[in-house]
Amino acid sequence: MNDMDTQALMDAAREAMTHAYVPYSDFPVGAAVQTADGSIFTGANIENASYPLACCAERTAIYAAVNHGHTEIRAVAVAAARVPTVTPCGGCRQVLNEFKPDDGDLIVILDGPTITQRPLAELLPDAFGPRDLAGERG
Numbered sequence: 551m552n553d554m555d556t557q558a559l560m561d562a563a564r565e566a567m568t569h570a571y572v573p574y575s576d577f578p579v580g581a582a583v584q585t586a587d588g589s590i591f592t593g594a595n596i597e598n599a600s601y602p603l604a605c606c607a608e609r610t611a612i613y614a615a616v617n618h619g620h621t622e623i624r625a626v627a628v629a630a631a632r633v634p635t636v637t638p639c640g641g642c643r644q645v646l647n648e649f650k651p652d653d654g655d656l657i658v659i660l661d662g663p664t665i666t667q668r669p670l671a672e673l674l675p676d677a678f679g680p681r682d683l684a685g686e687r688g
């Protein structure tokens with residue numbers, strides 16, 4: 551992904567973070583996903599008085615994309631106000647894996663002093679995914 555697209559996706563994630571509902575953790579996170587056709591969908595983390603029901607920013611963004619008919623995600627950017635760099639939690643890595651492109655890996659864009667790109671396969675090696683259910687591994 552080129553620098554301009556990377557920056558635009560990170561800007562969208564940072565803006566999304568301003569909508570976080572985090573009365574319990576006070577740890578706002580924002581995410582932005584870019585779909586196969588170049589559309590961008592955003593999300594922030596949304597917590598609940600019943601703590602385990604919190605939804606991460608990444609999943610909020612992914613589910614927004616899927617709800618609009620986009621099931622192929624090329625990249626996700628993530629930002630958190632309280633730390634320079636935040637990486638997607640294990641659960642969100644698995645959900646991202648579900649919607650990675652058929653023809654390549656999904657790029658995870660991390661905030662920080664310099665914005666960095668990591669392939670999802672590096673963050674979630676040997677992932678279990680839809681192809682495993684079809685017996686297509688190996």
Ligand code: THU
Nearest residue numbers: 575577579595606607637638639
């Ligand atoms: N959180 C995210 O939204 N994304 C991450 O990548 C890490 C954690 C949220 C969940 C919870 O609302 C808060 O951050 C503290 O864990």
